[in-house]
Every structure is written in C-alpha cells, then in structure tokens.
Amino acid sequence: MAQAEGQQHPLGIYFKIWALLFVLSAASYMVDYWQFVGWARWFLIIIFMLLKAGLIVAVFMHMVWERFALVYAVIVPPLLLMVFVGIGILEADYTFFIRDVFFSPNDFVIETHH
C-alpha cells in the first residue's frame, strides 16, 4: 500500500524526544547556573541549541519522514542566511572600532600628519 498522506508514527518516539528536549533544556540552563565562561560557554550553548532545534524539526515537525524535495526547500534557504551573519560580524567589528576611536572620552586622540 502506498504511504498515506499525513504522518503516523508510534507514540514512543514522541515521548523519547520530549524527554530529550527536557534534558537538553536543563543542560543549557545549567550552563548559566554553573557560570561557564568563555569558549566552553559558547560551545555548550551552541551544541545544546542545535540539538534541540534539530530534534524539534526532525521529529516533531516530521522532517525525517518527508521527501527530500520538501526537506531541501525548507533547510537550504535558511542556511544561506549564514552569509548575513558573516556580513553582520564584519560590520559590527568595524562600527565598534570607529566608536572606540572617535567616541572614547579622552584617552585616544587621532593625530594627523600632513
């Protein structure tokens, strides 16, 4: 029989993913509670975030059971947004540099030589 339209899966998988999402949320809260700092903090935050997002999209939104035509249409355009993130970082660094140079109260004076 051809696969019916709509998604029918055993209940067990939902409960497992649900539990995992709780554990991952608790873990990401603990990153703050235990005051992780620096690279460890950023790494853990990103890892837990990506795992949670992946589980929600893959199982709760049924992406693992969809055909690739839909999967690519949904996943690829948001990935391209990473380019904007890169541009944003460059722009922010430049703005910060300019503010640091020109808006610092007294300790930095630009000298021009002609």
Add this chain to the structure above:
Amino acid sequence: MTQTVHGNTADPAELLPGSAGVVADWASDQRAFKRVPWGKAMMWIFLISDTFIFTCFLIGYMTVRASTTDPWPNPSEVFALTLFGNKIPLILIAIMTFVLITSSGTMALAVNFGYRKNRKVTFWLLLATALLGATFVGMQAFEWTKLIAEEGVRPWANPMGAPQFGAVFFMITGFHGTHVSIGVIFLIIVAVKVLRGNMDEERPGFMTGKPQRYEMVETMGLYWHFVDLVWVFIFAFFYLW
C-alpha cells in the same frame, strides 16, 4: 487524495479563458511536494519566510551587541528571581522554556491522535497546548512588567548598561510573544473544529470550502513547533550568551 487539475494537459480545449484561466494556469504546474497536502506545504513556505524575519532580528541583535562600547547587561542577573529567599539566576526564563517544550510535546501528541481519528483526545491535547501557550504569554507579561516598572528598562535606555539592550529585548521577545498569542487563538479554533467533528465528517472549510481533515492539526502543529523552535534560538542567543 483525488485532484481535479484544470489546464494540466497540452490540450487547448481544456484551457479555461479569462480570469479563471489565470488561476488555472498558475495552478497548473506539476505538484512539487508529493504526499504533502497543500495546506501543509503553504505552512512550510510561511515558516521559511518567518525564519528570515527572526533571523534578521537576531542578526540585528548580534550587530548592535557587538558594536556597542557600553557594557551589555548580564541577562543572568536581569532575569533572576528571588524565590523562597534565594536569588536564582534566569529562573523565570528557564520555567518559560520548560512550559513551551511541554506544550510542544502535547502538540505532537495531538497530531498523532488526530491521525488516529481520536476526536476527544485530540481536542483535549490541543486545549492543553493552548493553555500552556497562554501560560507562557502570561509569564512573559509578568517579565515585561517587572522589567519596565521595577528595573526601568526602556527601548531607548536602561540603568544596567547598553541602551540597545531594551530595544532588542522588546523587539525580539515581543515579536515572539505575538506569535505565541496568535498560536493560542489558532489552537483554540482548531480544537473547537476538532470537537465539533468537522474533521470526522470532512465538512467544507469556512474559507476554503474544501473538506477538512486531520491534516489541519498537523499544519497547526508545524506553526506551534516553529514558535518553540524560535524560542530555542532566542533562549540561547539572548538569554544565555
């Protein structure tokens, strides 16, 4: 699923004239997303556009936070609550996160029981999801009230540091909270439709006139899980970073 397709052949006799032809021609392309009901495909396309909106907000946030020379307020302290005499960092946001994840679970179960054509259980799970969503919005209202009235945070200034903090906070959490609120209304509407037996009897939809099926619950679920998904990113980047 049976499809009536106008103008899907090269036979000119089947082509519709006039404005009906415009609709038929634009709808005549091959079906790209096979085994996906049109409502679900449209919801996915809407969610992609919403992804772009929230990503633009988060990129904007990243840019202002990285470019400000003032110290950024520490969210861990700003969103701390004193419970039973102890000051617990970020606890309100943690509870909100758990409430939203719980609602995502009940939503996933509602979709599953919908496809089992279990009308009553689907209704109660949808209602539980709506109540959890309303709880989330209520806690957010509490958070906003505390920040505005007690901490003096404004979109243009705040006593803790960089003025951009308020602008970003109200913008991003406000837009997300609006999504949750709309979702709660949407959930109640779908729950009532399920309870009335619209899906069991495949009654024609109010706006589309097409037979309503339990697929609607899945489409609703996509929106709700997306709202949870956006919160995952806001929680990581705004509250934890």
